[in-house]
Amino acid sequence: MHALKVTRAEDFPEWYQAVVRDADLAELSPTRGSMIIKPWGMGLWERIQGELDRRIKDAGHDNYYFPLLIPLAFFAKEAEHVEGFAKEMAVVTHHRLKQIDGELKPDPDAALTEPLIIRPTSETIIGDAFSRWVKSYRDLPLKLNQWANVMRWEMRTRMFLRTAEFLWQEGHTVHADEADAMVETMWALELYRSFSEDFLAMPVIHGEKPENERFPGAVRTYSIEAMMQDGKALQAGTSHYLGTHFAEAQNIRYQDKEGGMTLAHTTSWGMSTRMIGGVIMTHGDDDGLRTPPAAAPRQIVIVPMLRGKPEDAELKEYCASLVAELNKLSAFSWPVRAYLDIKDARPADKRWDWVRRGAPIICEIGPRDAANGQVTFIKRNALREGDKIKSHSVSRADFIAQAAKLLEETQAELFAEAKARLDNNIRADFKTFADLETYYGTEDKEGEFKGWARVHWARPSGDALDKVGERLKALKLTIRNAPAAQPASYGACIFSGEPAVEEILIARAY
RNA sequence: CGGGGUGUAGCUCAGCCUGGUAGAGCAUUAGCUUUGGGAGCUAAGGGUCGCGAGUUCGAAUCCCGCCGCCCCGACCA
Structure with missing residues (x-):
C-alpha cells in the first residue's frame, strides 16, 4: 500500500x-x-x-x-x-479599466501609446x-x-x-x-x-x-x-x-x-x-517526493506520539530540546533544519504527510523513547523493507552525533541511485540511423523505458541539420547536447556516413 | 492551435444510454471510545452537477456553442 x-x-x-x-x-x-x-x-x-x-x-x-x-521597442532590437x-x-496595452455595458473592460481611451511586454x-x-x-x-x-x-x-x-x-x-x-x-x-x-x-x-x-x-x-x-x-x-x-x-x-x-x-x-x-x-x-517514488536533504526545507521532522494526556508535556519537552540540539548542527555548509510537528492531528497522518513531502529523516518519538533516551526514525529514501516500514532506534546522543552524517549519507545515496540510472541508460552502440529507428521505433515494454543514445555525427548545419532534426522528430527524439566529455576518435556520422567530428546525446525530452 | 479524453461535495468517483426535485467512500466538524503507529462508533455540515443558450410540463441526463484540465502532436531560453 x-x-x-x-x-x-x-x-x-x-x-x-x-x-x-x-x-x-x-x-x-x-x-x-x-x-x-x-x-x-x-x-x-x-x-x-x-x-x-x-x-x-x-x-x-x-x-x-x-x-x-519592458518597452516593446527595446525588445524589437535584436532580430533573432x-x-x-x-x-x-x-x-x-492599457492602463485603466472601465465599466462598459456592465462589464469591466480595458478603457479604449486608455490605450498605451507604446505597449509594454511582460519580460x-x-x-x-x-x-x-x-x-x-x-x-x-x-x-x-x-x-x-x-x-x-x-x-x-x-x-x-x-x-x-x-x-x-x-x-x-x-x-x-x-x-x-x-x-x-x-x-x-x-x-x-x-x-x-x-x-x-x-x-x-x-x-x-x-x-x-x-x-x-x-x-x-x-x-x-x-x-x-x-x-x-x-x-x-x-x-x-x-x-x-x-x-x-x-x-x-x-x-x-x-x-x-x-x-x-x-x-x-x-x-x-x-x-x-x-x-x-x-x-x-x-x-520521487511511489510514496511521493524524496527531497534531497541539502535542499529540503525541513531536513529532520519530529512527530511526537502525543496522546492528549498530561504526560504529553514531558514528551513535547523532550522533542523540543532535541530539535534545539539538532538546529545547532550544520550540514551541507548550512545550519541543520529540524522541525517539531505539534499540529493537532493523528501522528500516523502526520507521518504520512511528511513521507509524501519527502522530509529526509522523520522521527517518531513516543513516551517510551523519551523515557529511554532514544530516538526512533525512518529514512525517507529507504522507507520500506519488503512490505514493512523500516524504522531505526538509536540513543538520543548517538542520533545527535550522527544527524549531519545521516543527512549527508542520504544525499549521497540519492545521487548514487540517480547516477546509476543515468549511466545504465545511455546506449553508445548505435552505428546507423536504422539502429536508432529499430530501438526507438518500438513501444516500451511493460515497466521498461528507453534511455538516451550517444551517437557520432558530422555536425551538419543549416538545411542539412533541419533534415536531421526531422528524421529524429519522427522518432520523437531531439538532440540534447554534445557532451563536454568527448571520445578520443570518431567513427562515421550516424546520419550521413561521413567522418564524424563529435559525439552527441539524443533523447526524448520535456 | 489540431486530435483524443475528461469536467457531479475538499479528494476519488457512481448516476447520464432509458429526462422526474443530488449519491457513495474518503476528508471536514462535534461527541464518545481507542492509543507505539495511515483507529472505531454516532451525528452534522458541505454541491446553482464547468459556463451559456436550446428542446421539454420537467435537464446532471438530450441537442448546440464556449471554457478549463489531462494525454498525444505542433510550438518551446
Missing part, C-alpha cells in the same frame, strides 16, 4: 501530478497556465535560491533588479531574439542599461545577476516544467573579448552542473547545444541535461555566449586601452523553478 494513488509504472504523467499535489508543492491557479507554489514547494525553491545565490556571489557577481515590464520569443509574449527574459532591457554603465575597459568585466519572475505564453503547460509564469535567476555579464566571455559562459555551465549534482543530487550531462537548439540571439548555448525516471531528458540550466549580438543591438561599447571604441561581448545564464520538476522526476 503506497502513499500515492498512482504508481510511476502505471502512469508516469499522472504520478507526477499526484506528487505535485500530495507533496504539497503547488496547485493550479485560476490564472491559466500559472501555478500557486505552496510552502513546501516554495521552501524548496528558497533553498535552491539560497545556495545558488551564495555560489553566484562567491564568484564575484552582484544582484540587481530590473522591471517586469524577436523571432524566438515574439510568438509567446504577453503584452500590456520573457531580460537581455534587452538589461542591455540598454549596460550600454550606459559600460564606458571603459576598466568597467569590465561587469558581472550581475537578478532573481525574477518571467512569463512566456506557452501553448501547453505542466506544473514546474513549463508554466506561463516562472521564477528564475538570470545572470548577465559583459566582457572585453570573446575569450573572457567564454570563461564566464563555461563557469556558469559548471556552476549548474555542480549545483545540480551536489545540492539536488541530480546527475547531469553538460555540453553544447546544437545550432538549432540555441537561445535566440546566442552564438553558443550550453546546457545541463538530467534523466528523468521515464527516460526523458530535462534541460535543467542553460548558459549562453551571446557574442556581440546584443552589444550591437544595444550599443554596448567600451573605450579600450588604445582609446578606440570596441564592442563588448556578453553572456547570460539561467536556472528556474523547472528544477523542482527535475527533483520530483529524479527522486
Whole structure:
C-alpha cells in the first residue's frame, strides 16, 4: 500500500501530478497556465535560491533588479531574439479599466501609446542599461545577476516544467573579448552542473547545444541535461555566449586601452523553478517526493506520539530540546533544519504527510523513547523493507552525533541511485540511423523505458541539420547536447556516413 | 492551435444510454471510545452537477456553442 494513488509504472504523467499535489508543492491557479507554489514547494525553491545565490556571489557577481515590464521597442532590437520569443509574449496595452455595458473592460481611451511586454527574459532591457554603465575597459568585466519572475505564453503547460509564469535567476555579464566571455559562459555551465549534482543530487550531462537548439540571439548555448525516471531528458540550466549580438543591438561599447571604441561581448545564464520538476522526476517514488536533504526545507521532522494526556508535556519537552540540539548542527555548509510537528492531528497522518513531502529523516518519538533516551526514525529514501516500514532506534546522543552524517549519507545515496540510472541508460552502440529507428521505433515494454543514445555525427548545419532534426522528430527524439566529455576518435556520422567530428546525446525530452 | 479524453461535495468517483426535485467512500466538524503507529462508533455540515443558450410540463441526463484540465502532436531560453 503506497502513499500515492498512482504508481510511476502505471502512469508516469499522472504520478507526477499526484506528487505535485500530495507533496504539497503547488496547485493550479485560476490564472491559466500559472501555478500557486505552496510552502513546501516554495521552501524548496528558497533553498535552491539560497545556495545558488551564495555560489553566484562567491564568484564575484552582484544582484540587481530590473522591471517586469519592458518597452516593446527595446525588445524589437535584436532580430533573432524577436523571432524566438515574439510568438509567446504577453503584452500590456492599457492602463485603466472601465465599466462598459456592465462589464469591466480595458478603457479604449486608455490605450498605451507604446505597449509594454511582460519580460520573457531580460537581455534587452538589461542591455540598454549596460550600454550606459559600460564606458571603459576598466568597467569590465561587469558581472550581475537578478532573481525574477518571467512569463512566456506557452501553448501547453505542466506544473514546474513549463508554466506561463516562472521564477528564475538570470545572470548577465559583459566582457572585453570573446575569450573572457567564454570563461564566464563555461563557469556558469559548471556552476549548474555542480549545483545540480551536489545540492539536488541530480546527475547531469553538460555540453553544447546544437545550432538549432540555441537561445535566440546566442552564438553558443550550453546546457545541463538530467534523466528523468521515464527516460526523458530535462534541460535543467542553460548558459549562453551571446557574442556581440546584443552589444550591437544595444550599443554596448567600451573605450579600450588604445582609446578606440570596441564592442563588448556578453553572456547570460539561467536556472528556474523547472528544477523542482527535475527533483520530483529524479527522486520521487511511489510514496511521493524524496527531497534531497541539502535542499529540503525541513531536513529532520519530529512527530511526537502525543496522546492528549498530561504526560504529553514531558514528551513535547523532550522533542523540543532535541530539535534545539539538532538546529545547532550544520550540514551541507548550512545550519541543520529540524522541525517539531505539534499540529493537532493523528501522528500516523502526520507521518504520512511528511513521507509524501519527502522530509529526509522523520522521527517518531513516543513516551517510551523519551523515557529511554532514544530516538526512533525512518529514512525517507529507504522507507520500506519488503512490505514493512523500516524504522531505526538509536540513543538520543548517538542520533545527535550522527544527524549531519545521516543527512549527508542520504544525499549521497540519492545521487548514487540517480547516477546509476543515468549511466545504465545511455546506449553508445548505435552505428546507423536504422539502429536508432529499430530501438526507438518500438513501444516500451511493460515497466521498461528507453534511455538516451550517444551517437557520432558530422555536425551538419543549416538545411542539412533541419533534415536531421526531422528524421529524429519522427522518432520523437531531439538532440540534447554534445557532451563536454568527448571520445578520443570518431567513427562515421550516424546520419550521413561521413567522418564524424563529435559525439552527441539524443533523447526524448520535456 | 489540431486530435483524443475528461469536467457531479475538499479528494476519488457512481448516476447520464432509458429526462422526474443530488449519491457513495474518503476528508471536514462535534461527541464518545481507542492509543507505539495511515483507529472505531454516532451525528452534522458541505454541491446553482464547468459556463451559456436550446428542446421539454420537467435537464446532471438530450441537442448546440464556449471554457478549463489531462494525454498525444505542433510550438518551446
